[in-house]
Amino acid sequence: MSEPILIRVDHARLDAAVAPAFKDEISARVTAGERRVLLDLSAVQFMDSTGLGVLVSLLKRMGGDGKIAVVGAGPAVLKLLQLTRLDTLFTICGSEDEARDALQG
Amino acid sequence: MPFRADPQIRVPATLLAVRDLSGFLQKRCADAGIDDSIALELDLALVEAANNIVQHGLGPDEGEIGLSVDFAGTQVTMTLSDNGPPAPEGLFATPAQAPDHFAESGRGMMIMSQCVDSIEYRREGDVNVLVLKKRLLPR
Structure with a gap:
C-alpha cells in the first residue's frame, strides 16, 4: 500500500478568514482517488467551525472509504472536535507513526 | 455611527478583523487570570458569533462590530453589537x-450554545446586540 499524503498545516489560526485559501491548498494536494491523508495540525493554535468544515469537505472528497488521521492536535483543536463530536470522524493520533499505522488498517 | 452601546473595541465587519476581537478577548482573559480552558470556550463562542454577523448579517466591509468583555463576580459577559439587519x-x-456529521457548515450556533451559559439577542434601534454570558466556575 502506498504512503498516505502528508499535509502539514502551517496556519496558526484555521478560521473563516483563511478557510477558502486553505481549501484550495489541500484540494491541490489531494488528488482524486486519494484515500488516505495524514494531517499534521501541530502549528494550528485555534480552529473554528469554518476551518473544521474544510476538513470535512476533504474527507467527503476522498469518498466513502477515505480516511484522515490527525496528529499534533492541540487543546483548541481537540476541544472543537469534541464539541462537534467530529472526533469520531477523524482518527486522532499521538504521533506520525501511530497515524501511519492507523491509516494502514 | 448608530451604535447605542459603547463597546470597548470596534472592528470592521470582516472575517479577518474577527481575529482582532479574539485577540482583545484573549488579552482581557489573561489580564483577569482566566483559566485557559474557559478562555478557549469564550473564544470559540465569540468567533462563531462574530463570523455569523459577518457572513449572515453585514456584508463584507459594510459596517462594524463592537465588543465589550466584562467580568463581574463569577461571570463574564461578552456583548457584541453591529449595525447589520435584524437577526x-x-x-x-x-x-x-x-448538523449531520458530514455537513460542511451549520455548527456555529451549536458551538456557541455549548461554550457559554446563555445567549440573549435584542434589537436596540438599528443595532443588533448579542449578549453571551458564562459562569467562570466549573460547571
Whole structure:
C-alpha cells in the first residue's frame, strides 16, 4: 500500500478568514482517488467551525472509504472536535507513526 | 455611527478583523487570570458569533462590530453589537441542533450554545446586540 499524503498545516489560526485559501491548498494536494491523508495540525493554535468544515469537505472528497488521521492536535483543536463530536470522524493520533499505522488498517 | 452601546473595541465587519476581537478577548482573559480552558470556550463562542454577523448579517466591509468583555463576580459577559439587519426571528430562541456529521457548515450556533451559559439577542434601534454570558466556575 502506498504512503498516505502528508499535509502539514502551517496556519496558526484555521478560521473563516483563511478557510477558502486553505481549501484550495489541500484540494491541490489531494488528488482524486486519494484515500488516505495524514494531517499534521501541530502549528494550528485555534480552529473554528469554518476551518473544521474544510476538513470535512476533504474527507467527503476522498469518498466513502477515505480516511484522515490527525496528529499534533492541540487543546483548541481537540476541544472543537469534541464539541462537534467530529472526533469520531477523524482518527486522532499521538504521533506520525501511530497515524501511519492507523491509516494502514 | 448608530451604535447605542459603547463597546470597548470596534472592528470592521470582516472575517479577518474577527481575529482582532479574539485577540482583545484573549488579552482581557489573561489580564483577569482566566483559566485557559474557559478562555478557549469564550473564544470559540465569540468567533462563531462574530463570523455569523459577518457572513449572515453585514456584508463584507459594510459596517462594524463592537465588543465589550466584562467580568463581574463569577461571570463574564461578552456583548457584541453591529449595525447589520435584524437577526431572523427565533434564531436564538430554539436550541441549536447538531448538523449531520458530514455537513460542511451549520455548527456555529451549536458551538456557541455549548461554550457559554446563555445567549440573549435584542434589537436596540438599528443595532443588533448579542449578549453571551458564562459562569467562570466549573460547571
